[in-house]
Amino acid sequence: MSKILIKNAFIITMNAKNEIYDGGSLLIDGNIIQAIGKVPEDLITKDTEIYNAQGKIILPGLINTHVHLSQQLGRGLADDVDLLTWLRGRIWPYESSLSKEANYLSSLACCVELIKSGVTTFVEAGGQHVDTMVDAVAKTGLRANLCKSVMDQGDGLPAIWNKTTDQELQTQCNLFEKFNNTHNQRINIWFGLRTIFNNSDLLIQKTKQLADHYKTGISMHVAEISYENQYVQETRNSFSTVDHLHKLGVLDHNFLAVHTVWLDDREVDLFRDHDVKVSHNPAAAMKVCLGFAKIPEMIAKGIDVSIGTDGAPSNNRMDLMRDMYLTAMIHKGRLLDPLTMPSEEIVKMVTKNAAKCALRENEIGSLELGKKADLIILNAQSIHSLPMYDPIANIVYTMSSENVESSIIDGVWVMKEKTILMLDENQLLEDVIKYVENSSYQQLVKSRFPIIKI
Ligand SMILES: [Zn+2]
Numbered sequence: 258m259s260k261i262l263i264k265n266a267f268i269i270t271m272n273a274k275n276e277i278y279d280g281g282s283l284l285i286d287g288n289i290i291q292a293i294g295k296v297p298e299d300l301i302t303k304d305t306e307i308y309n310a311q312g313k314i315i316l317p318g319l320i321n322t323h324v325h326l327s328q329q330l331g332r333g334l335a336d337d338v339d340l341l342t343w344l345r346g347r348i349w350p351y352e353s354s355l356s357k358e359a360n361y362l363s364s365l366a367c368c369v370e371l372i373k374s375g376v377t378t379f380v381e382a383g384g385q386h387v388d389t390m391v392d393a394v395a396k397t398g399l400r401a402n403l404c405k406s407v408m409d410q411g412d413g414l415p416a417i418w419n420k421t422t423d424q425e426l427q428t429q430c431n432l433f434e435k436f437n438n439t440h441n442q443r444i445n446i447w448f449g450l451r452t453i454f455n456n457s458d459l460l461i462q463k464t465k466q467l468a469d470h471y472k473t474g475i476s477m478h479v480a481e482i483s484y485e486n487q488y489v490q491e492t493r494n495s496f497s498t499v500d501h502l503h504k505l506g507v508l509d510h511n512f513l514a515v516h517t518v519w520l521d522d523r524e525v526d527l528f529r530d531h532d533v534k535v536s537h538n539p540a541a542a543m544k545v546c547l548g549f550a551k552i553p554e555m556i557a558k559g560i561d562v563s564i565g566t567d568g569a570p571s572n573n574r575m576d577l578m579r580d581m582y583l584t585a586m587i588h589k590g591r592l593l594d595p596l597t598m599p600s601e602e603i604v605k606m607v608t609k610n611a612a613k614c615a616l617r618e619n620e621i622g623s624l625e626l627g628k629k630a631d632l633i634i635l636n637a638q639s640i641h642s643l644p645m646y647d648p649i650a651n652i653v654y655t656m657s658s659e660n661v662e663s664s665i666i667d668g669v670w671v672m673k674e675k676t677i678l679m680l681d682e683n684q685l686l687e688d689v690i691k692y693v694e695n696s697s698y699q700q701l702v703k704s705r706f707p708i709i710k711i
Pocket of ligand 1: 323325382478515567568
């Protein structure tokens with residue numbers, strides 16, 4: 258196994274004491290961190306690759322807890338439209354018509370954008386062709402929790418998505434048996450519930466039983482829009498989505514609730530009491546007009562909250578660093594409190610807290626002895642991020658994906674000094690352009706200003 262020694266770096270460990278090593282070194286042996294801080298000479302072998310990170314910042318790889326790989330090629334299909342048009346008029350028709358090949362291309366493109374924004378691990382919300390998602394993640398070197406988005410009911414669903422409860426449960430089990438813990442444990446399979454509108458009580462309960470049986474996680478969009486609670490009152494004889502999920506026994510440590518906008522204080526307490534994990538998606542929540550989740554209030558109660566970008570049509574950039582900035586900003590503005598959501602809290606949300614939300618806290622989320630070697634190298638030497646008096650604040654408030662220079666996942670360089678190493682990025686760009694040229698979706702998007710062809 259080859260070794261990599263990174264030296265002279267400003268290493269933000271995110272360990273239990275949040276220690277930072279200035280002028281520190283980090284030694285990777287295979288896919289594991291073998292030494293950090295000061296590396297003993299005798300651990301450095303003749304064939305160790307030595308990388309000088311003078312003037313650069315090393316951070317644990319970022320963890321994005323809500324991604325839709327399948328939606329990447331739908332970016333720009335549904336801008337400035339109401340939610341019903343977004344869903345039924347644009348995204349469902351797009352997503353339901355994706356071939357396996359197109360889904361692979363969409364996943365590859367998404368994975369590359371994630372790597373460029375400093376993400377080394379992500380949690381997928383669920384699409385349909387999970388096997389090609391696995392291929393894309395395997396190819397690009399990322400770490401991921403993948404799942405199928407299951408649906409057994411709902412108005413206006415594309416016919417191809419009409420599946421029975423049993424079919425959806427069986428598919429999830431098959432995917433788990435086939436792909437969980439594969440690719441050197443980089444890929445785990447989770448169970449993916451779509452929304453309360455699209456999932457019967459039976460599907461929700463059985464999914465929970467299976468997730469417990471397989472000791473894996475569940476991801477679900479929860480309390481996204483205010484109408485959701487009215488719908489639950491009318492159809493399920495419960496007060497709200499969270500109230501109903503509680504009655505079904507789903508709220509638990511292995512349940513990742515996404516968006517979680519329409520919760521009252523009692524429901525936040527239910528999350529805390531059952532150790533529910535949360536994925537906050539600030540850009541998507543504003544763009545698709547969901548509202549502002551009570552994130553500082555949840556954190557104050559001890560709930561593990563992480564950050565997700567959501568999919569490309571609802572963000573529209575898969576840039577977690579931009580969502581870190583937004584998370585800090587919108588809650589200060591909402592609560593009129595400059596002390597809320599400080600930058601150290603934001604960095605925790607995308608590293609060690611996100612590792613808990615992804616149920617991978619023993620492997621990743623901090624740079625410590627024995628943990629998996631997932632890290633990013635930030636170059637702060639850019640005009641938009643200098644001067645740098647306080648690196649932690651600088652990362653959140655001034656840096657963007659442009660500052661992410663290199664990325665190591667599972668002990669392997671996947672991006673080095675801005676070059677993606679696992680595939681030919683120019684070819685990928687060509688493939689995406691070709692896909693768009695051949696797609697009928699272009700007609701859905703009308704020009705806002707008159708175009709005069711010359
Ligand atoms: Zn989503």
